[in-house]
Amino acid sequence: xxxxxxxxxxxxxxxxxxxxxxxxxxYKNGLKxxxxxxxxxxxxxxGETLAMKGLTLNFxxxxxxxxxxxxRGLRNDLTSHVCWHVYGLLQRSDKKYDEAIxxxxxxxxxxxxxxxxxxxxxxxxxQMRDLEGYRDTRxxxxxxxxxxxxxxxxxxxxxxxxxxxxxxxxxLETFRKTQMVSAPFDFEYSELLLYQNMxxxxxxxxxxxxxxxxxxxxxxxxxxxxxxxxxxxxxQMGEYHLATLCYEKLLRRNQENTPYYLKIKEAKQLHNDxxxxxxLCGYRKKFPKALAPKRxxxxxASGNTFRSEVDxxxxxxxxxxxxxxxxxxxxxxxxxxxxxxxxxLLKSYVNNLTMFNSFDSEDVSVKEPASALLWVYxxxxxxxxxxxxxxxxxxxxxxxxxxxxxxxxxxxxxxxILKHAGDVYEAYKWLDEAQGLDTADRYINSKCAKYMLxxxxxxxxxxxxSKFTREGVSPMENLNEMQCMWFQTExxxxxxxxxxxxxxxxxxxxxxRHFTEIIDDQFDFHTYCMRKMTLRSYVNLLRLEDxxxxxxxxxxxxxxxxxxxxxxxxxxxxxxxxxxxxxxxxMAPGQxxxxxxxxxxxxxxxxxxxxxxxxxxxxxxxxxxxxxxTNTSDEADALPLxxxxxxxxxxxxxxxxxxxxxxxxxxxxxSDNIETHLMAFEIYYRKDKLLLMLQSIIRSHRINxxxxxxxxxxxxxxxxxxxxxxxxxxxxxxxNKQLEPILGGRSAAEINSQFLAKHHKSxxxxxxxxxxxxxLDNSSQQEVLDQITKLDDSLEDVNIQTCTEILNSxxxxxxxxxxxxxxxxxxxxxKRFPLATAFHTDQDRSPMPLWSNSCKTLNxxxxxCVSN
Amino acid sequence: MSAEPTVNGxxxxxxxxxxxxxxxxxxxxxxxxxxxxxxxxxxxxxEKEVISTDDISGAMTIIGDRRLKEAADxxxxxxxxxxxxxxxxxxxxxxxxxxxxxTLAERTLRECHGDVVEALVALTN
Numbered sequence: 001x002x003x004x005x006x007x008x009x010x011x012x013x014x015x016x017x018x019x020x021x022x023x024x025x026x027y028k029n030g031l032k033x034x035x036x037x038x039x040x041x042x043x044x045x046x047g048e049t050l051a052m053k054g055l056t057l058n059f060x061x062x063x064x065x066x067x068x069x070x071x072r073g074l075r076n077d078l079t080s081h082v083c084w085h086v087y088g089l090l091q092r093s094d095k096k097y098d099e100a101i102x103x104x105x106x107x108x109x110x111x112x113x114x115x116x117x118x119x120x121x122x123x124x125x126x127q128m129r130d131l132e133g134y135r136d137t138r139x140x141x142x143x144x145x146x147x148x149x150x151x152x153x154x155x156x157x158x159x160x161x162x163x164x165x166x167x168x169x170x171x172l173e174t175f176r177k178t179q180m181v182s183a184p185f186d187f188e189y190s191e192l193l194l195y196q197n198m199x200x201x202x203x204x205x206x207x208x209x210x211x212x213x214x215x216x217x218x219x220x221x222x223x224x225x226x227x228x229x230x231x232x233x234x235x236q237m238g239e240y241h242l243a244t245l246c247y248e249k250l251l252r253r254n255q256e257n258t259p260y261y262l263k264i265k266e267a268k269q270l271h272n273d274x275x276x277x278x279x280l281c282g283y284r285k286k287f288p289k290a291l292a293p294k295r296x297x298x299x300x301a302s303g304n305t306f307r308s309e310v311d312x313x314x315x316x317x318x319x320x321x322x323x324x325x326x327x328x329x330x331x332x333x334x335x336x337x338x339x340x341x342x343x344x345l346l347k348s349y350v351n352n353l354t355m356f357n358s359f360d361s362e363d364v365s366v367k368e369p370a371s372a373l374l375w376v377y378x379x380x381x382x383x384x385x386x387x388x389x390x391x392x393x394x395x396x397x398x399x400x401x402x403x404x405x406x407x408x409x410x411x412x413x414x415x416x417i418l419k420h421a422g423d424v425y426e427a428y429k430w431l432d433e434a435q436g437l438d439t440a441d442r443y444i445n446s447k448c449a450k451y452m453l454x455x456x457x458x459x460x461x462x463x464x465x466s467k468f469t470r471e472g473v474s475p476m477e478n479l480n481e482m483q484c485m486w487f488q489t490e491x492x493x494x495x496x497x498x499x500x501x502x503x504x505x506x507x508x509x510x511x512x513r514h515f516t517e518i519i520d521d522q523f524d525f526h527t528y529c530m531r532k533m534t535l536r537s538y539v540n541l542l543r544l545e546d547x548x549x550x551x552x553x554x555x556x557x558x559x560x561x562x563x564x565x566x567x568x569x570x571x572x573x574x575x576x577x578x579x580x581x582x583x584x585x586x587m588a589p590g591q592x593x594x595x596x597x598x599x600x601x602x603x604x605x606x607x608x609x610x611x612x613x614x615x616x617x618x619x620x621x622x623x624x625x626x627x628x629x630t631n632t633s634d635e636a637d638a639l640p641l642x643x644x645x646x647x648x649x650x651x652x653x654x655x656x657x658x659x660x661x662x663x664x665x666x667x668x669x670x671s672d673n674i675e676t677h678l679m680a681f682e683i684y685y686r687k688d689k690l691l692l693m694l695q696s697i698i699r700s701h702r703i704n705x706x707x708x709x710x711x712x713x714x715x716x717x718x719x720x721x722x723x724x725x726x727x728x729x730x731x732x733x734x735x736n737k738q739l740e741p742i743l744g745g746r747s748a749a750e751i752n753s754q755f756l757a758k759h760h761k762s763x764x765x766x767x768x769x770x771x772x773x774x775x776l777d778n779s780s781q782q783e784v785l786d787q788i789t790k791l792d793d794s795l796e797d798v799n800i801q802t803c804t805e806i807l808n809s810x811x812x813x814x815x816x817x818x819x820x821x822x823x824x825x826x827x828x829x830x831k832r833f834p835l836a837t838a839f840h841t842d843q844d845r846s847p848m849p850l851w852s853n854s855c856k857t858l859n860x861x862x863x864x865c866v867s868n
Numbered sequence: 869m870s871a872e873p874t875v876n877g878x879x880x881x882x883x884x885x886x887x888x889x890x891x892x893x894x895x896x897x898x899x900x901x902x903x904x905x906x907x908x909x910x911x912x913x914x915e916k917e918v919i920s921t922d923d924i925s926g927a928m929t930i931i932g933d934r935r936l937k938e939a940a941d942x943x944x945x946x947x948x949x950x951x952x953x954x955x956x957x958x959x960x961x962x963x964x965x966x967x968x969x970x971t972l973a974e975r976t977l978r979e980c981h982g983d984v985v986e987a988l989v990a991l992t993n
Binding site for chain 1: 909910911912913931934935958961965966967984985988989991992993
């Protein structure tokens with residue numbers, strides 16, 4: 001039974017026109033027709049017209065009016081499926097999917113076979129990945145409209161997504177038989193065939209997939225894909241000769257596609273590097289202009305062959321001046337022998353180029369351009385930087401800068417070296433210098449902003465970015481609008497370092513919302529892809545969205561948020577002023593002073609900017625008002641989200657629950673990363689949830705039982721278990737059963753001493769082991785301190801980060817009262833990492849030999865630039 | 869009431885054909901190249917009738933049979949699970965310690981034949 005308020009013919013035809021206008025997005029006209037019906041006093045409360053008017057208003061951005069009209073319409077006509085449907089659509093546009101589904105169900109109660117409502121329901125079901133519900137709805141649609149293409153495709157796809165390949169293939173094949181090839185180039189039929197083939201492959205029917213291709217390849221126009229499918233199918237079948245032929249054909253299309261060469265290697269079953277090298281030499285001859293085989297040769301060559309190969313590769317690069325040459329070759333550095341060969345060659349180049357202007361010392365007839373030496377210096381700087389020899393790296397980059405003081409790449413490299421040396425502040429200065437040399441280069445601009453954020457200069461970074469953001473909008477807002485995640489993540493981390501917890505969380509939530517938005521954005525493609533028959537891409541899209549939060553960008557920001565929430569749990573902010581209070585305990589005095597200066601400056605700037613922003617806001621408001629008067633509006637979906645307020649985020653009542661929201665996606669999608677489970681442990685440790693701690697312990701143990709932080713968690717877990725009284729019997733049984741394989745009956749002290757014995761050479765492991773040793777037995781303090789502060793050359797994995805952590809744990813009293821040990825350890829670290837600001841005091845900051853040298857070059861270049 | 873509101877997508881706020889919005893939308897287009905293409909994604913399109921009914925009667929029967937079997941399987945499995953008796957206190961323990969929903973807790977417990985230790989072992993793995 002449709003409506004309780006039927007309209008007479010004239011009004012009814014008007015109503016139909018409203019619907020037509022809505023479909024064609026002519027919202028203004030739709031409103032006109034609605035007005036014509038509603039202005040008649042007899043129909044002023046006509047439910048369906050009110051509902052449609054509301055829906056139309058919604059798309060003009062007038063959300064409140066929209067809700068009012070739709071609700072009023074529904075109240076007036078509760079038995080109308082149109083009113084319910086419209087209410088569902090309205091909820092859907094606000095992303096309230098559950099509510100929308102309820103509305104659709106109500107609508108279907110009054111009109112159970114309504115195609116349009118069923119279609120909309122199916123869209124929500126696939127969006128929510130209610131795959132079984134989707135299948136059922138698609139079944140209904142299929143039975144109602146078996147003559148429509150979408151009914152078949154949708155129904156088959158439902159089975160495909162449920163991994164029921166058999167059924168999916170049956171439907172697809174029956175459907176394919178009904179398709180006449182009408183046009184000579186029927187692209188949609190071609191895509192259908194490729195989709196069918198995809199399903200066959202996924203059902204592990206390799207042979208069937210080949211037969212299918214053999215039969216229909218004439219009708220498929222994506223020839224590249226056909227060849228690639230053939231190639232991979234033949235490989236899987238072990239038809240190596242045929243596979244080789246396929247990939248050789250593919251190579252003729254594109255000689256730069258590295259994976260093709262590797263596939264041929266696989267097809268020819270070459271397990272010996274030398275044979276691969278010989279094969280690659282063949283292709284190099286065949287495609288003399290191709291770069292890919294030349295580069296691949298280096299990967300598979302060794303010994304003297306490698307020497308002569310890399311020699312000519314490097315010479316060509318330096319002759320031409322290829323800035324990313326080092327990046328290109330970096331993957332070879334896993335092999336120590338190759339590194340040595342490269343280093344020897346580079347040294348000889350420097351020698352010969354300075355003496356003879358040639359790479360060779362014997363044949364000096366071929367003269368190189370002056371820039372060759374420059375690029376060799378540049379390469380050497382990166383080479384030594386990679387090998388952690390900061391001293392040499394700086395020497396070579398300074399030589400390069402002296403050679404050519406205006407080359408941007410050199411400044412960037414120098415900045416990177418300093419960053420690795422632990423001086424983010426100086427690093428940023430060099431990047432800023434580089435940026436100044438070419439303000440129109442967006443790459444350098446972004447790099448510079450990133451280095452500023454590493455140095456916690458958030459305002460400055462924003463200002464730098466503003467050169468490329470939209471005018472008239474605050475850069476921070478515009479970067480958010482553009483989903484510029486790297487920037488927001490670095491901001492979050494900078495705020496975290498500065499102890500501005502609320503600001504940091506705000507950035508984390510902003511990035512999280514981008515991910516939600518990307519998931520929401522797939523909605524429109526459910527209909528579009530089916531209509532356009534781009535089914536393979538559509539299924540790939542669905543699969544991508546399913547694991548979207550497995551992206552490293554999400555991991556980084558989730559980790560930051562979890563750490564901040566854990567901190568807020570451990571040290572909740574006390575009063576209003578505390579948000580500006582700093583975690584100064586962890587900082588060297590020099591750093592602190594700098595920071596305070598910076599803050600004062602930032603405050604002043606912030607005030608000025610606030611005034612500016614206020615003025616801008618007023619302007620905008622005025623503009624908005626004008627817009628509303630003229631009845632135009634944009635920002636249809638700008639309204640619904642809550643505003644993120646730093647003060648509120650910081651004072652959240654349940655930080656641990658909040659952190660779990662960030663943890664959940666990681667547990668689901670990044671479960672092979674041990675950090676996920678270590679973070680889970682930290683959360684549940686604070687919640688005293690034994691079994692969830694156990695879960696994290698088991699999962700991290702499975703990934704890497706030798707991870708230092710895992711060891712730390714395990715010992716703390718065992719300590720915690722001892723403190724628990726009256727553990728419920730069932731839980732005790734679970735704990736015993738699950739811990740047995742990990743503990744093997746050992747006590748915490750035994751596990752710890754075994755761990756220390758096994759990893760006595762690695763500093764991060766030693767640090768955690770010793771920390772636990774002190775925790776288990778306070779009387780071992782002296783012994784622990786002696787070992788933990790020893791930085792001799794036999795130790796491995798000594799880096800700035802671990803040393804900083806050790807220094808902080810001494811300062812924070814994690815090894816008890818230690819007095820002068822802190823200062824001594826700082827000096828030890830300072831000696832080892834002279835540039836790292838983490839180990840500086842004020843005195844260290846002032847002139848050092850190395851330091852003044854770089855300052856000089858910086859000033860010189862500055863003058864040079866000015867004179868240029 | 870034969871015509872229905874046909875909606876496929878949220879649409880986009882700026883309406884390009886409208887005279888009043890023209891200036892505005894031009895400005896927007898300058899920044900969002902490709903916006904016009906995106907707009908097309910939400911266009912409405914009528915489904916065409918493409919298949920004659922004769923071709924498909926065979927397939928319809930296969931699909932119908934299959935549906936019946938699916939429904940029967942599902943019911944059988946649910947019935948099997950419902951037969952398992954579980955203790956309320958066990959469910960509560962699982963919910964409290966593992967922080968999962970009641971449905972999932974009950975389901976796991978049933979799948980482990982009501983053995984709470986086994987269920988917890990499964991959940992901590």
